[in-house]
Amino acid sequence: MRLAVVGAGAVGRSVVELAGEHGHEVVAVADSSSAVVADSSGSVDAEAVVTRKAERGIVGDADPADALAADYDVLVEATPTTLGDAEPGFSHVRTALERDRHVVLANKGPVAERYGDVQALAADSAGDVRFEATVGGAIPAVSTVEDIEPGHVTAVRGVLNGTANFILTRMAAEGLDYDHVLSEAQDLGVAEADPSFDVDGTDAALKCVILANVLSFGGADDPADAREFSLADASVEGIRDVPGSVLRLAAEDGRTVRLIGEATGETVRVAPRLVHENGTLAVSGTQNIVQIETTHAGRLNISGRGAGGPETASAILGDVGRLR
């Protein structure tokens, strides 16, 4: 497959670096201000793109629009997630689908905030949309739900934010308060300078909203009847205010606290919850876990790395493989 990669952060760069190993070639790369497009028969030099991005902050000398217009089979959309109208990611998706090309998303915005619009565009296109990388990084959450069939999945829940999980794990293990552990996480690069997206539960909620859309649209006989979810439909509580004493009281009783997201075809909820200290959902550090409740296949648990460049790129390239 010929890939155009839009977004040159850690995920986009990893896709550029790993595409060859998966048997694909990258024909265009764009970041917010620049682009590089390969000659008609060739592919872009992955190493040169990564070096240029690191040294000069650009990926090439072309205009980003040139990458969107390039001759690719699959557009990999890995720009930062935006809320509301999900722009500019949504327009990138639209451009590709209108050109009858496939889209693989790492950007959560279009499928969390405008799932119905994306599905409508896909319905009118010869291209498909896939978005495994938007939920749980390397964990095959969406494709597992698809394999079981959304109509046979009653709920999906789990730990879907590594930063929040790292903070809760350290608070419990060291008896430290939130602020202390947050600065430690920032020093380690586990938390961003503005950690709101992670610690307020927004990131986990977007992932659950996407799963709720998969369950709702996948379970409906007619997509027109499916309920569409966006962030506004989610009940979200974060971990910012959770005092250390909550974790101590939980530990005294063999339990701990995890930021758990739950999606059904009807509800989305993210909140700190009590779980058993050695239970399946009590994954440690930056690990994520997805637990799928099924009608006929019992309960499935998949844990692993929920973020990171190569991990997320691996989910993207898995999606590309499914398009063949």
Added chain:
Amino acid sequence: MPDGGEFAGGDRVSDTRDGAPEEAVDGESADAEGETDPAADGGHDPSPSTHTVRLELVDEPGQLLAALQPIANNGGNLLSIYHERGNKTPRGRIPVEVDFEATTERFEGIVDALRAEGITVMQAGTERYAEEITLVLFGHLIDTDLSDTLSRIEASASASVADVSLAAPQGTEEVSSARLRLEARSGETAEAIAAVREIADEKELRVVAPLAGVEA
């Protein structure tokens, strides 16, 4: 003796004349449901009848013995124990059904004694305390009158407060946390948690609820 068996179905056949029909229930024929009758018939009957309690035991040595002692020590005469090993409850515990004879008065004492020992009584007679819920509240618990919070949880129909642990490491005027163990009626855990949430919302407290119905 003859009256019980004659009626089709056999349940609630206490429309008999002698006022003491419950001895007829000999632990074999109608033991599953017959134990409520003595209380319904007035409760001052001193003669013992058969009762069934369903307990939930932690899968550890000595737990069964610990559960039987309060029964024996409080005047219960053990009849049978059905230990459903291998069949675990959603919380990974072992359900045990115990049949014993006791007077109505003693029966109540036995149930209280079991609960005082920290044993989970899922069902006693027809009264069900099936679900145990542990949750943590945090916020300005003291300033918002913790005792009132607890009384209002008690007053909600779905649950009773079995245990409270408070942690106020920064003193009573700062944010503190409380772990509550609630006993809810069977199938009403969601209602019980919703009731707690409603009271908490009103007082701007936060609830860290368990994952209902999930062995997490």
